Structures are given as structure tokens and as C-alpha cells.
Amino acid sequence: MINLNQRSIFALISRIILGVVLIAASIDKILHPEAFAKVIGNYNVLPFGLENFLAIILPILEFVVGCCLIFGIMLDGSAIITAGMMFVFIIALSQAMIRGIDINCGCFKVSAENPGSQVGFRRIIEDIIYLGLSLFILNRGERKWELYPKS
Amino acid sequence: MNIGLPSVQVFILLVFSSVFSLFLNGIRSDGIPLLAKELDVAETIEISVDEPQLLAISLKQALDLYNKGTVFIDAREPEYFNDGHIMGSWNIPFFFELTFKLDSLQGKDSPVVIYCDGKECGSSEDLAYELQGEGFTNLYVFKGGWTEWSQNDHPIGP
Numbered sequence: 001m002i003n004l005n006q007r008s009i010f011a012l013i014s015r016i017i018l019g020v021v022l023i024a025a026s027i028d029k030i031l032h033p034e035a036f037a038k039v040i041g042n043y044n045v046l047p048f049g050l051e052n053f054l055a056i057i058l059p060i061l062e063f064v065v066g067c068c069l070i071f072g073i074m075l076d077g078s079a080i081i082t083a084g085m086m087f088v089f090i091i092a093l094s095q096a097m098i099r100g101i102d103i104n105c106g107c108f109k110v111s112a113e114n115p116g117s118q119v120g121f122r123r124i125i126e127d128i129i130y131l132g133l134s135l136f137i138l139n140r141g142e143r144k145w146e147l148y149p150k151s
Numbered sequence: 152m153n154i155g156l157p158s159v160q161v162f163i164l165l166v167f168s169s170v171f172s173l174f175l176n177g178i179r180s181d182g183i184p185l186l187a188k189e190l191d192v193a194e195t196i197e198i199s200v201d202e203p204q205l206l207a208i209s210l211k212q213a214l215d216l217y218n219k220g221t222v223f224i225d226a227r228e229p230e231y232f233n234d235g236h237i238m239g240s241w242n243i244p245f246f247f248e249l250t251f252k253l254d255s256l257q258g259k260d261s262p263v264v265i266y267c268d269g270k271e272c273g274s275s276e277d278l279a280y281e282l283q284g285e286g287f288t289n290l291y292v293f294k295g296g297w298t299e300w301s302q303n304d305h306p307i308g309p
């Protein structure tokens with residue numbers, strides 16, 4: 001069993017990994033909202049029209065939550081939102097694979113010049129790992145190295 | 152409001168991100184509309200050279216154009232195309248090759264019909280917008296696509 005101190009260190013490492021991943025994933029989407037809306041549209045999961053709304057909000061949410069995770073701001077809330085996002089991504093990727101639609105993942109890169117990777121098992125496994133990390137942060141026990149709220 | 156409660160934190164983060172992102176989208180020059188706009192549906196098909204057109208058409212209108220010998224472009228991936236497609240339609244994955252062939256065969260103002268799988272797919276519309284960007288002026292997206300065409304026993308094949 002790991003002790004409390006080790007647990008805090010693991011939680012901090014998880015926070016930094018998740019934070020960096022979320023911020024890295026958000027940049028290209030924030031820069032190219034139109035391309036990201038098309039990627040979401042290709043998943044065929046949202047009723048027509050709503051993909052734009054999601055393409056506007058989701059990248060900023062990823063960025064904000066990523067910063068909160070790194071700096072330790074409202075960590076419980078950030079971890080819950082991250083877990084929720086990962087859960088939704090896993091469902092979206094899985095249904096795309098099951099239905100056999102061959103589409104751009106839109107995970108990190110969305111622009112036409114740099115279309116990024118396709119939907120695949122690797123992405124799903126990565127998201128499952130990130131989901132695990134966010135659940136671990138939620139159950140981190142001792143609150144250390146957190147900016148706000150302190151207790 | 153107790154900021155220590157996880158539900159309160161989730162609420163604050165969601166509201167903050169939504170408001171901030173909508174504000175940012177409003178002020179930036181390449182902001183996008185909040186809801187994706189559907190293509191206008193063509194009432195009658197008039198081939199116009201004065202005004203660029205990009206319209207959605209029904210099965211009946213697609214059939215009319217088909218019988219007049221209009222070029223049909225299949226925007227799906229080649230493996231779906233090879234499984235079955237509207238007879239005589241083109242499937243050219245390379246955009247440059249497609250525009251070159253279209254332009255040299257019939258110029259940029261002749262009608263072109265683009266389709267994909269059916270009502271839920273977006274690749275026909277994406278391709279139509281790309282062709283519009285290249286200066287093609289009479290573009291029609293057949294929304295019913297392969298599904299509606301093949302269900303109604305219209306000409307299919309190689």
C-alpha cells in the first residue's frame with residue numbers, strides 16, 4: 001500500500017499530466033473552431049446544428065479545467081468535469097469504431113493542414129487512462145499543493 | 152454558496168467556461184455561428200451563371216438532373232463507392248484531380264450534384280463548400296444520398 005505522502009505526490013503528478021494533456025488538446029481547437037465543428041459533425045452523434053455550440057465551448061472548458069488541475073484550483077470540480085469529458089470521449093470514439101465510420105479523431109489536431117490521427121483503439125485506451133487519473137485525483141485524500149479552496 | 156462542494160465547483164467552472172467561450176467567439180473575427188446552418192433547399196433548379204448557388208435538392212430534383220446528364224460526385228470513401236453507387240457518378244479522393252477534371256470537362260458554371268451516404272452524413276456538404284471555394288457556381292447537394300437513391304431502385308452500378 002502507498003502511504004499518504006506518496007499518494008499526494010501521485011495526485012500532483014496526475015494533475016500535471018492531465019492538465020498538460022487537456023491544454024495541449026485545446027489549443028488547436030481554440031484556433032480552428034470551424035474545423036473542430038466539422039470534426040464533431042462527422043461523429044454523427046449530435047442533432048444538426050449543435051456541433052457549433054460544442055465546438056465553441058468544449059475547447060475553452062478543456063483549457064480552463066487543464067489550468068485548474070495544474071494550479072490546484074477547485075480540484076474536485078475540475079476532476080469531475082475531466083472524468084465526465086473522458087467518459088463522453090470514450091463513448092463517442094467507441095460508437096464511431098463500432099459503426100465503422102472512418103473519421104478524424106479531432107483529439108489534438110483538427111486543422112486541414114494537420115489533420116491528426118484517426119479514431120482508433122489507442123485513443124480509447126488513452127482516454128480510459130486519463131479517466132482513471134481524474135478519478136484518482138478525486139480520491140486523493142490529503143489536500144496538498146492546492147491554491148483554492150485551501151481545505 | 153459553499154465553494155468547497157464539488158457540485159458548486161462544477162457549476163462555477165461550466166458557467167465560467169461557457170460565458171467566456173461565447174464572449175470570445177463573439178469578438179473574434181473567425182467566430183462561428185452558434186448553430187450550424189442547414190443548406191437552403193432548392194425550390195426550382197435554374198442554372199444560373201450570375202449568382203453562385205449551393206443548394207440542397209430532393210430525390211426528384213436529383214433524378215431530373217441525372218436524366219439531363221449532370222455530373223454526380225460521390226463524396227464517400229472509395230470502399231463504400233466500390234460497394235455500390237449511383238450509376239456514372241465520380242469518386243475522386245484527390246481534390247485537385249477532381250477540380251481539374253470537372254473544370255476541363257465542363258467548366259465551373261455547369262451544374263454538379265454531390266451526394267454521400269444519406270441524411271446524416273456531412274461529407275457531401277463539406278466537398279460542396281470546398282468546390283464553391285474553388286469557384287464552382289452551380290452546386291447541388293443531394294441530401295438523401297446513396298441510401299434514398301438505392302432504396303428507390305434508380306440506376307446503380309459501375
